[in-house]
Amino acid sequence: MSKQAEAPPTAARGGRGARQRILDAAIRLFYEEGVNATGVERLAAEASVSKRTLYQHFPSKTAVVEEYLRTIRESVGDPVHPDPTTTSGPRARILALFETPPAGGVMRGCPFHNAAVEAAGAMPEVQEIVEAHKRSYIDALGDLARQAGAADAKAVGFQLAVLYEGAASLSTSLNDVAPWTHAAKAAQKLLDDAIARRAARHR
Numbered sequence: 001m002s003k004q005a006e007a008p009p010t011a012a013r014g015g016r017g018a019r020q021r022i023l024d025a026a027i028r029l030f031y032e033e034g035v036n037a038t039g040v041e042r043l044a045a046e047a048s049v050s051k052r053t054l055y056q057h058f059p060s061k062t063a064v065v066e067e068y069l070r071t072i073r074e075s076v077g078d079p080v081h082p083d084p085t086t087t088s089g090p091r092a093r094i095l096a097l098f099e100t101p102p103a104g105g106v107m108r109g110c111p112f113h114n115a116a117v118e119a120a121g122a123m124p125e126v127q128e129i130v131e132a133h134k135r136s137y138i139d140a141l142g143d144l145a146r147q148a149g150a151a152d153a154k155a156v157g158f159q160l161a162v163l164y165e166g167a168a169s170l171s172t173s174l175n176d177v178a179p180w181t182h183a184a185k186a187a188q189k190l191l192d193d194a195i196a197r198r199a200a201r202h203r
Contacts, residue, residue: 019057021047026068031111035065035118062123065115069129072111090147094191097164098184100177109172113165137161150194151201163187 025046029038040061044054058064088096108114112130119126141164142157150156167183 018047018049018053022049022054022057022064023067023071026064027071030065030068030115031108035115062125065119065123065126066129069112069115069126069133073133090144091191091195094141094144094148094160095184095188097160098167098180098187100180100184101171110165110168113169134161145191145194148191148195149198150191151198152194156190156194159190160187163190 022043025043026038029043029046040051040054043061043064044051047054054064058067086093112133115126116130119130138158138161140157141160142154145156145160146153163183163186167179170179171177
Protein backbone atom coordinates (compact mmCIF):
# COMPACT_ATOMS: atom_id res chain seq x y z
CA MET A 1 0.00 0.00 0.00
CA SER A 2 1.46 3.30 -1.04
CA LYS A 3 1.08 6.61 0.75
CA GLN A 4 -2.61 6.75 1.61
CA ALA A 5 -2.78 10.51 1.04
CA GLU A 6 -2.04 9.96 -2.65
CA ALA A 7 -4.65 9.13 -5.26
CA PRO A 8 -5.25 5.49 -6.07
CA PRO A 9 -3.96 4.40 -9.46
CA THR A 10 -6.24 3.83 -12.40
CA ALA A 11 -6.65 0.17 -13.22
CA ALA A 12 -4.82 -1.23 -16.25
CA ARG A 13 -6.50 -0.29 -19.53
CA GLY A 14 -5.37 -3.10 -21.81
CA GLY A 15 -8.16 -5.25 -23.25
CA ARG A 16 -10.80 -3.97 -20.91
CA GLY A 17 -14.52 -4.60 -21.35
CA ALA A 18 -17.58 -2.96 -19.84
CA ARG A 19 -16.87 -4.21 -16.32
CA GLN A 20 -13.35 -2.82 -16.38
CA ARG A 21 -14.55 0.51 -17.76
CA ILE A 22 -17.03 0.76 -14.90
CA LEU A 23 -14.30 0.01 -12.39
CA ASP A 24 -11.89 2.50 -14.00
CA ALA A 25 -14.56 5.19 -13.78
CA ALA A 26 -15.29 4.30 -10.15
CA ILE A 27 -11.62 4.49 -9.19
CA ARG A 28 -11.41 8.03 -10.53
CA LEU A 29 -14.83 9.41 -9.58
CA PHE A 30 -15.16 7.89 -6.12
CA TYR A 31 -11.75 9.22 -5.11
CA GLU A 32 -11.92 12.64 -6.79
CA GLU A 33 -15.58 13.48 -6.23
CA GLY A 34 -16.72 11.13 -3.48
CA VAL A 35 -18.83 8.00 -3.23
CA ASN A 36 -22.08 9.74 -2.37
CA ALA A 37 -21.63 12.48 -4.96
CA THR A 38 -21.18 9.93 -7.74
CA GLY A 39 -24.53 8.55 -8.80
CA VAL A 40 -25.09 5.40 -10.84
CA GLU A 41 -26.10 7.44 -13.91
CA ARG A 42 -22.86 9.44 -13.79
CA LEU A 43 -20.83 6.28 -13.27
CA ALA A 44 -22.50 4.60 -16.23
CA ALA A 45 -22.02 7.65 -18.43
CA GLU A 46 -18.33 7.94 -17.60
CA ALA A 47 -17.89 4.23 -18.32
CA SER A 48 -19.80 4.53 -21.60
CA VAL A 49 -22.32 1.86 -20.60
CA SER A 50 -26.03 1.83 -19.91
CA LYS A 51 -27.37 1.56 -16.37
CA ARG A 52 -28.69 -1.86 -17.34
CA THR A 53 -25.20 -2.99 -18.34
CA LEU A 54 -23.76 -1.60 -15.11
CA TYR A 55 -26.25 -3.59 -13.06
CA GLN A 56 -25.47 -6.71 -15.06
CA HIS A 57 -21.89 -6.49 -13.80
CA PHE A 58 -22.59 -5.06 -10.33
CA PRO A 59 -25.90 -5.72 -8.54
CA SER A 60 -25.73 -2.41 -6.66
CA LYS A 61 -23.68 0.73 -6.21
CA THR A 62 -22.44 -0.74 -2.93
CA ALA A 63 -20.99 -3.66 -4.90
CA VAL A 64 -19.09 -1.17 -7.10
CA VAL A 65 -17.70 0.56 -4.01
CA GLU A 66 -16.60 -2.76 -2.54
CA GLU A 67 -14.77 -3.75 -5.72
CA TYR A 68 -13.22 -0.26 -5.93
CA LEU A 69 -11.67 -0.69 -2.49
CA ARG A 70 -10.50 -4.24 -3.18
CA THR A 71 -8.85 -3.08 -6.40
CA ILE A 72 -7.01 -0.26 -4.65
CA ARG A 73 -5.74 -2.63 -1.99
CA GLU A 74 -4.45 -5.07 -4.59
CA SER A 75 -2.97 -2.57 -7.03
CA VAL A 76 -1.17 0.11 -5.03
CA GLY A 77 1.50 -2.14 -3.57
CA ASP A 78 2.39 -2.68 0.07
CA PRO A 79 5.44 -1.08 1.73
CA VAL A 80 4.69 -3.00 4.92
CA HIS A 81 4.98 -6.29 3.00
CA PRO A 82 7.11 -5.15 0.04
CA ASP A 83 8.52 -7.02 -2.89
CA PRO A 84 10.61 -9.97 -1.65
CA THR A 85 13.67 -8.53 -3.41
CA THR A 86 13.73 -5.39 -1.23
CA THR A 87 16.87 -4.82 0.80
CA SER A 88 15.37 -2.31 3.22
CA GLY A 89 15.31 -3.34 6.88
CA PRO A 90 12.15 -3.13 9.01
CA ARG A 91 13.07 0.19 10.64
CA ALA A 92 13.75 1.81 7.25
CA ARG A 93 10.50 0.42 5.85
CA ILE A 94 8.51 1.91 8.73
CA LEU A 95 10.10 5.33 8.39
CA ALA A 96 9.68 5.27 4.61
CA LEU A 97 5.92 5.34 5.19
CA PHE A 98 6.29 8.83 6.60
CA GLU A 99 8.29 10.33 3.76
CA THR A 100 6.84 13.68 2.71
CA PRO A 101 4.73 13.29 -0.44
CA PRO A 102 5.41 15.59 -3.39
CA ALA A 103 4.03 19.09 -2.94
CA GLY A 104 1.36 20.41 -5.25
CA GLY A 105 -2.04 19.16 -6.27
CA VAL A 106 -5.12 18.61 -4.17
CA MET A 107 -4.80 16.17 -1.30
CA ARG A 108 -7.91 14.08 -0.90
CA GLY A 109 -6.73 11.76 1.84
CA CYS A 110 -6.99 8.02 2.31
CA PRO A 111 -9.55 6.43 -0.05
CA PHE A 112 -10.42 3.86 2.63
CA HIS A 113 -11.04 6.53 5.26
CA ASN A 114 -13.06 8.61 2.82
CA ALA A 115 -15.21 5.63 1.87
CA ALA A 116 -15.79 4.71 5.52
CA VAL A 117 -16.99 8.23 6.34
CA GLU A 118 -19.34 8.34 3.38
CA ALA A 119 -20.63 4.81 3.94
CA ALA A 120 -21.30 5.29 7.65
CA GLY A 121 -24.60 3.65 8.55
CA ALA A 122 -25.55 3.10 4.91
CA MET A 123 -23.08 0.55 3.54
CA PRO A 124 -22.05 -1.88 6.31
CA GLU A 125 -20.27 -4.13 3.80
CA VAL A 126 -18.00 -1.24 2.83
CA GLN A 127 -17.26 -0.45 6.46
CA GLU A 128 -16.28 -4.08 7.01
CA ILE A 129 -13.76 -3.94 4.14
CA VAL A 130 -12.28 -0.70 5.47
CA GLU A 131 -12.04 -2.02 9.03
CA ALA A 132 -10.36 -5.23 7.89
CA HIS A 133 -7.87 -3.23 5.83
CA LYS A 134 -7.01 -0.84 8.67
CA ARG A 135 -6.65 -3.62 11.26
CA SER A 136 -4.41 -5.56 8.90
CA TYR A 137 -2.28 -2.45 8.45
CA ILE A 138 -1.96 -1.92 12.20
CA ASP A 139 -1.00 -5.56 12.72
CA ALA A 140 1.59 -5.34 9.95
CA LEU A 141 3.15 -2.24 11.52
CA GLY A 142 3.36 -4.07 14.83
CA ASP A 143 5.08 -6.98 13.13
CA LEU A 144 7.58 -4.63 11.49
CA ALA A 145 8.21 -2.92 14.83
CA ARG A 146 8.92 -6.33 16.39
CA GLN A 147 11.33 -7.16 13.56
CA ALA A 148 13.05 -3.81 14.14
CA GLY A 149 13.64 -4.77 17.77
CA ALA A 150 11.04 -2.58 19.44
CA ALA A 151 9.70 -3.29 22.92
CA ASP A 152 5.90 -3.53 23.19
CA ALA A 153 5.78 -3.92 19.42
CA LYS A 154 2.01 -4.34 19.18
CA ALA A 155 1.39 -1.05 20.98
CA VAL A 156 4.11 0.68 18.96
CA GLY A 157 2.48 -0.54 15.74
CA PHE A 158 -0.84 0.95 16.82
CA GLN A 159 0.85 4.25 17.74
CA LEU A 160 2.64 4.38 14.39
CA ALA A 161 -0.70 3.83 12.66
CA VAL A 162 -2.23 6.73 14.62
CA LEU A 163 0.66 8.98 13.55
CA TYR A 164 0.26 7.89 9.94
CA GLU A 165 -3.50 8.35 9.85
CA GLY A 166 -3.21 11.69 11.61
CA ALA A 167 -0.66 12.96 9.11
CA ALA A 168 -2.78 11.80 6.18
CA SER A 169 -5.91 13.43 7.58
CA LEU A 170 -4.32 16.71 8.65
CA SER A 171 -2.37 17.13 5.42
CA THR A 172 -5.67 16.73 3.56
CA SER A 173 -7.48 19.23 5.78
CA LEU A 174 -4.68 21.79 5.45
CA ASN A 175 -3.71 20.88 1.87
CA ASP A 176 -0.16 21.01 3.18
CA VAL A 177 2.60 18.37 3.36
CA ALA A 178 3.98 19.75 6.66
CA PRO A 179 2.11 17.21 8.87
CA TRP A 180 4.14 14.42 7.25
CA THR A 181 7.40 16.08 8.35
CA HIS A 182 6.23 16.30 11.96
CA ALA A 183 4.82 12.77 11.90
CA ALA A 184 8.10 11.42 10.52
CA LYS A 185 10.06 12.95 13.42
CA ALA A 186 7.58 11.61 15.97
CA ALA A 187 7.63 8.15 14.38
CA GLN A 188 11.42 8.00 14.43
CA LYS A 189 11.55 8.95 18.11
CA LEU A 190 8.78 6.53 19.02
CA LEU A 191 10.48 3.67 17.20
CA ASP A 192 14.01 4.42 18.40
CA ASP A 193 12.87 4.77 22.03
CA ALA A 194 11.08 1.43 21.80
CA ILE A 195 14.15 -0.24 20.30
CA ALA A 196 16.33 1.24 23.05
CA ARG A 197 13.94 -0.03 25.75
CA ARG A 198 14.09 -3.55 24.43
CA ALA A 199 17.88 -3.41 24.15
CA ALA A 200 18.10 -2.20 27.76
CA ARG A 201 15.99 -5.12 28.96
CA HIS A 202 18.42 -7.60 27.42
CA ARG A 203 21.61 -6.15 28.82
